[in-house]
Amino acid sequence: MRRSLQTILFALLPLALCGPALIACGSDTEPTGAPNEDVDAGEEPDADPSWEQPALVRVELNPSRLAYATGTRITPRATVFDGLNRPISGADITWEVSPAEAVEQQDDEARWFVRQEGRVTFKACVAVDAGEPVCGSTDALVDNTPPDILIESPAPGAQLLAADHPSVEVRGAVTDPNSIVSVHVNGEAVELDGEGRFSATYEPHFGINSVYVTAYDGVQNREGYAQSDFIWAPAYHPTGEDGTLTLEDGLILNLGQNFFDDGQDPEFLSESQVFTDDLADILYLVLRHLDLNSQLPDPVVDSSALVLRVLDVNVNEPRVELDLTDEGLQLFAQIPNLVATTAGGLELNDQSLSLEGDLSASLAIYAEVRIAKNSAEDDFEIELERFDLALERATPNFVSPEVNAVFELANSALRTSLEEMILESVNLSFIDTLPQLLLDLFTSLEDAMAAQSFDLDLGLGEPIALNFAGQISQFTPVHREGLEGVIRAELSTSAEPIFEQSPGVALMSEPSPELPYFLSSRLQLGLNLALINGIFHEVWNAGLLTMDISEMIPAPFNNLVQAARVEGKLPPLIAPPTAGEPYDLMVHLGQLEIELTYPDRVDRFGVRLSVGANMGLQAGEIGLELADEPSIHMWLIDASIGEPQFDANALETLMYEQLWPEIEGAVGEGLSFAVPAPDLSSLGEFSPELSNLQLTLEQSQPLSTRQGFLMVDANFRGELVLP
Structure with missing residues (x-):
């Protein structure tokens, strides 16, 4: 019975030993017997020479690894056991490695270099006195790279x-x-x-x-x-054959009703400091400080019967209202108390009467101004089509009661002369002032965008000149809403385009005739997202992101790399955040590809770079400010031999420290547009005090992205410091 139990255990033992991955058993010929580990201590097995014959071969690999790279030297080791699980020393082992073409044996020794990927089997066999040899094997997985x-x-x-x-x-x-x-x-x-x-x-x-x-x-x-x-x-805007990009609606402009008149009086911080928030406030100051004295001859009348001099004219507390119409502007104004200080003499019935004193008057003004610009090539049409000035009241306050009585006579020469003097001087001033004031306002906006040029230089080769030109192609008044302007923008570079197959600039949405203005705003500036992406497209198409960057490789790596080149597969693109980033917009660069050439290999990496950007209005410019740190992701595209010389993490550091500062400095220059406040220094011709009026452009609320436009809500803030 004991012999029967031993036989069963010996038969099961090889199966148990074959379980672990690195323990191989004879698969060609199973051993005829196996050692009995369950023999009681001190008990001798039956005398049988077969127990001393090889029964099991265990194969192990040195070095022991889960997977091996090609070129690794593997030294297999075989241990032979007899039927009692005792190692047999000095056994004559024969090795077989398959597939044979996957390995190269070293110096006829039991050492092999693995030369190709795949599964390699190392098999060891030992002869027995009778029967088939006992063999064992194990596999080596040769795997240089991931899938x-x-x-x-x-x-x-x-x-x-x-x-x-x-x-x-x-x-x-x-x-x-x-x-x-x-x-x-x-x-x-x-x-x-x-x-x-x-x-x-x-x-x-x-x-x-x-x-x-x-x-x-x-x-x-x-x-x-x-x-x-x-x-x-959803759509692409094509470029011309020379790479020039023309956007008919590169920028949009809306001067709302509140820009012209918000119904509030100017803000008097003190007697010498005044703030304005709309055009009606500025016209108030024009009337309040109108230099009528310089408009009048001295004397006003010089005849044998009447010599009239006007020493001074003051306008007190005027009222101004401006309304937008479908043709332009309507002006309603009143000067409730105009005071003219007079001198001179009146000969009446052989009596000489003094004209010293003053005359107070009340005037009402109504004007219609037509505003139009029909194309980018046309000039602004600003015409004063109607101007009515009525003298509502005139009250004499002369030193001589007789002169006061004469003035009250309806057809007196004195009354007629003074009324004509008042009407002609005020009429002349407004004809010269109002259209010119509006013309200065509009043309200064267009002139600021007429021609701008930026030199984009990464310090590698010739700089690229980016040219921008903007012209107001349409200016349309809308009743009680605003003046709507559309600005045609043209972008070009000094370089020949290199991506001729590109469909053009990516558009966030299909073009729409509806303009995305806010309601009840003073001043709105809309920057077409396609204009910024057009800038990126132009510099990309001009080759700014396709260049040799060998000079940027820092020591000591520059001694290993023969050449380094970057290629921009895609133009940079700006888009609204999609993952909750705390920025107005995100600027993306992808797919950049970096190729590193060594004496014996070429490695190629992909780069995806994103950086946040905030848009705002500051110092007379509407522009984008890039975040300090970009997000950079790099990955290996291809390595000509095994693993790359440098991994993606090392190259990310190169991007952060070397290439990104150059890209940021070069491209960042093209992300701002000058929108200066109008120059109203010409008002000094009509009132010297107004030559100190300074206008600044201020942002009213945060940026909003609407229908593919980056909308900025702003206003002009005027400050006048009086002597």
């Missing part, structure tokens, strides 16, 4: 139209010498077919999108990774 992933769609650098691609099909293939355990597309698991291919659907958003695929083979401690960046947009 290789090819994204076939969408292609890196693609610029897709929403109508053709409402959703994006992601297609590709995964290859690896080992079995693939898992594949994910943007974090979602997908299945592979029998040929290692995968597919998935991606829902895109406006701007630069990223599709990334990971794959794991269960052997490598790193996942395979591939990424493809592409642009998705």
